[in-house]
Amino acid sequence: MAVKPITGMLRRRVVLDISVALGxxxxxxxxxxxxxxxxxxxxxxxxxAKIEEERAKYLGQ
Structure with missing residues (x-):
């Protein structure tokens, strides 16, 4: 029984992993x-802004 070569599968898996990770x-x-x-x-x-407003009111009196 012959075993299929796995060329290309790793590249597709890496591209998928990188795409999913970036997404x-x-x-x-x-x-x-x-x-x-x-x-x-x-x-x-x-x-x-609230503090500055209160400070301006206090100093304006």
Missing amino acids: LGTTAGYAWWYGFHVPAVRRRDAFY
């Missing part, structure tokens, strides 16, 4: 950026 990595990056980072920056900016 999942990109998706995870977007999820972190827009799901955590952007809202955190907005909260931080709102906090500092």
Whole structure:
């Protein structure tokens, strides 16, 4: 019984693995950026804007 040569199978598997890894990595990056980072920056900016507003009111009296 002859065994089929496996040429080309490894290359296809590597291409599939790399494609899936890049796709999942990109998706995870977007999820972190827009799901955590952007809202955190907005909260931080709102906090500092509020502090600056209160400071301006206090110094303006």
